[in-house]
Amino acid sequence: MRVQIVLVLLIASLLAVNASAQSDLSPTFQPAPRPLPAYVQFNNGLRLDYYFSALMQGGSGLLRISGADIAGAQYTFRGARQPFFTRDGVDWYALVAVDMNARPGSYGLAVQVERASDRLSFTRELRIDAAGFITQNLVLPPDRRRLADARIEAEEFARLAEITAGYTAEPLWDETGFALPSDHALATPFGVFRRMNGERDTRHTGWDQNAPAGAPIHALAAGQVVFAGSLEIRGHAVFIDHGIGIFSGYAHLSDIEVEVGQRIAGGQVIGSSGNTGRSSGAHLHWEIVGRGIWLDGLAFLDLWLPA
Ligand SMILES: [Zn+2]
Known part of the structure; x- marks a missing residue:
């Protein structure tokens, strides 16, 4: 009996979580505070935030670089080189985009950051997952x-x-x-x-x-x-x-x-x-x-x- 009650409560709470998640799933963009990153790397006073843990075929993810005296940054991924952009001169962002035909697997990301006095780099393996297109x-x-x-x-x-x-x-x-x-x-x-x-x-x-x-x-x-x-x-x-x-x-x-x-x-x-x-x-x-x-x-x- 107790197991049944616990199960019922568990299902009820799952449904409640699901309902609130659905109401939050509006695709309309709302100005919102920057989310927490899924992964962070540090290098000599620079910080690189990843706002995704893996990418899907046809998906995209955001990177952010922060630190003092950044003059510019770019990344290389799957043979393409892309610049970072900034709106306030402090935080630098870039979108990593994945072709829908990309083969699922692991790919190297390299990020280069230019500062007034030096140039630093970050590297990491990113995973691309299959999207299950019908x-x-x-x-x-x-x-x-x-x-x-x-x-x-x-x-x-x-x-x-x-x-x-x-x-x-x-x-x-x-x-x-x-x-x-x-x-x-x-x-x-x-x-x-x-x-x-x-x-x-x-x-x-x-x-x-x-x-x-x-x-x-x-x-x-x-x-x-x-x-x-x-x-x-x-x-x-x-x-x-x-x-x-x-x-x-x-x-x-x-x-x-x-x-x-x-x-x-x-x-x-x-x-x-x-x-x-x-x-x-x-x-x-x-x-x-x-x-x-x-x-x-x-x-x-x-x-x-x-x-
Ligand atoms: Zn269409």
Whole structure:
């Protein structure tokens, strides 16, 4: 009997914890104090904080360097070299982004920090975990079957690589951070393998939301419009530069309300959802690109970022 009561209490407390955790899981970014790091390294008056313990395929994590007289820093990971950025000249941050195709395993991270008088380095092995991407069938309407063509997709990725090649070095987002572009239900997740018309597999580079035709679509964060026009697969689309190499994209729109070069506030309406491009019904497709790597946008919204 006592065991049963303990079990019931245990289950009740687990449910309570779960309920409170769910209410905290809002993907909307709230200005919040910097979280505690998962891991810390020290070297001669410098401190390197890791705000993640492992990374997922398509995931991203934040690093921070603090200490006196830092003039700049950069890291090398999986062959790419990336600079750290600072908003206050004291704390230096960098995003580590992982390609959805990265092979799970251990990879070396090297961080170099320049100070007025010397240069110091940190190294650590980072683990990349499998994300367990699922496979989904997608049937295109007859008049859009040609958009399953691998060459059209390759050309579009090349175009997007051009659009996102140059970026603002400093962060453009503000204290309102990053938030979902629509309040309609989330549908197809990031990274899904898509079998189109039973013929060819492709990858889903963003998240879908069940926004009906004409629903207002909001910018994820403050930034500057770098593309507002038409693409073969994404249809009427908008891309926004948020600084430090982070871009958000919005696709299949029916209507675009911004133009290239325009500064955008976080949450500002950039257009309306629709069914243009490689789409089989009205919905919103949105995505996050971090220095050429397509990232899980929903996981990205959960990151703490310096405002
Ligand atoms: Zn999509």
